[in-house]
Amino acid sequence: MNLFEKIFSYQLTSVLEEHGTYTLTTQERIWLKTMLDHPIAGEALSADLIAKIIDCISEEQQLLFQPALVEKAGSHQYHMYHTLIQPLRKSIRQQECVSIQYENKHGQVTGMQPAVPWRLEFSMVKREWYLIWYNLRSQVAMTTRLIRITQIEDLPAIESTQYNQIQQYMEQKATANQHQALIQILPQYNIELSRILHAFSCFEKQVEFSEDTQTYRIHLVFDGSETHYVLSKLRSLGKRVVVLENNYLQWRLFDASTKALSRYGIDQI
């Protein structure tokens, strides 16, 4: 299998697109056939559709990655799919409203809340699905894990003007809480540069490099809700990086090191 096929080339696909033509290769069908073996397939696709697809691609061989391809240091894949994805996705597609009942973090089940579902999000770290929605009663944006949702019912649609206003509000909310940090890699750890940059590669960032001092600095931009995750990344990198700008992160790292040391019975600074 070659991923650099002529048929994938931009030159070719752009011309084909003008003619309204697209092409499917054996590679793509094999990939799909392999993915149909995954437990998620049975949850995400109806049995009829699976049968139909298999019928179309029955002649393709299957790729057996195992035992040559091994995944390590991953999370258990408990919640890779959720039965509510399809109905919620349908509501979002058709711009409908729903009422939602969920279990809050104190373990209490709420009453039914009128909601505009806005986005379904998957966290690669927690390997879990979230619904980001607008609560029509309290008029705030909410984020709820799908496994915490206990019940969903359809509600009549709202006026499209109001619906669009809510969409705009949610878009704004998504970018309104931007935080920044300046992080320096200590030059003696430049040898680990690639690993350290990989660790930050899932964030919006700019890196600057000073040839004279052989120093790399990372300007990180992240949403306020991601602060905990940024901190856990910084702690996992430990002494290799130091936060130069962002008081809150600096304070949290100082606090974490002080408290960690007291766990080990070291209390003096």
Add this chain to the structure above:
Amino acid sequence: MAKESFDKEIQYLRMLALTGNAYNRQQFAGRLGISIHTFDKTIRKLREVNGEQDLNDLFRYSYVDSAEPTLLFLYRAKSIKESESQRLPMILTALKQQTMTATQLLAYCDEQLIDSDTVPPDEKTIRSDLRYLEEIGVICREPGTRPYHYRLNNDLTDCLTQAELIELYEFVDIMANTQIPSVQGYLLRDNLKKALQATIPAEQWDQRLIEPFHYKYHYDARILDEAHLYTLLQMIRARRQISFQYFSTKVKNNYSARQTNPLFTDENTVVHRHIVLPLQVVYDHQYGRWYLLGVNPKGQIVKFRMSGMIDIVEEKQQSEEHVAKYLAKLQRKTQYSWLVDTGDTITVQARFYKADPLPTDFIRERVVLQGQWGQITDENDEWFIYEIQVNGYIEIRPWLRSFGSSCEVLAPAELRQSLIDEWKEIQAYYESVREDF
């Protein structure tokens, strides 16, 4: 024709994805071990593929934007002849409408090019195009005798209703984004998008239809290494040794031009070619990186980051017994690898302190989720003990450290001490800025 190698582009894009605009042209070229001229040529080519956009803009992340994988365009970078970029779409568009034989296609192309300066293709060219298109599964031959009729093989999308296309599109989106490998999934997703677009009138088209989900904390650069993945898997299946150039992290260069052009030979460049029998490819979810594990000619287990491998060449085939013997050894040696460490097996024991007494304790949840084969051996309302057998503690240490003061390592003593030392250093970093808190 020699197979076009994308090693240079892959290395460049990886550096760009990881460092953004940290380097200037000179520094980039220096790190890639190529001349500025070659560097500029590479960039020009990639820019063309990317619709002339500034490549730096590619990596300005924003979760609000689409969930398109930025680096997929690498796989769209293969250059084709101008004549091919005219001829192949002509053939494919014709076969989309009806089945045709090579002779009919020849006449069709003649007709299409009647008013153009382009010389119509000859029969040999058409037949070789058809062979290629059939080989990659884009067209298929109708049953029957000569002369063979060909048609576009889009059965998969043609047989689905609009609702089914949406269902499949969303499934492919999830799988391409959450599973490995994913490049073919992204390519298929692009095609399903086009199939879907064809079923909906342009004025009713809603962009949100094709961005069904968002994925947080993606490691974009992971798809660059899939360029080598199939070569390696194929070599593993064929029990073949491979040789390649490798850039370890100690070397600043990430790519070295093949020594074909005397202009690019740098007397200081020492190129190490490794010979390895590949046995396993490992994907590390912690950092989104790939490794190749195998044995060298001396029979020692060796590990390489795939991002440092270029110019992979097929070498001698090995016997089934030989491969089985070393694969068994490798599996034995990596049974307790947190990642790829094959050092001595030790038992790591840590006490995790529970978060506030909430019904859902996120510390415990995270340990269960990410703690691989480790076990919780003791527990009360305040803490629990986690135990795991691992090869060395180097690879698990960052994970333990990421819990901060919620994790106290109990054993081995050496690991406990190393964490104490490190927390002291971190505390010292921030002590000086305490006044600012």
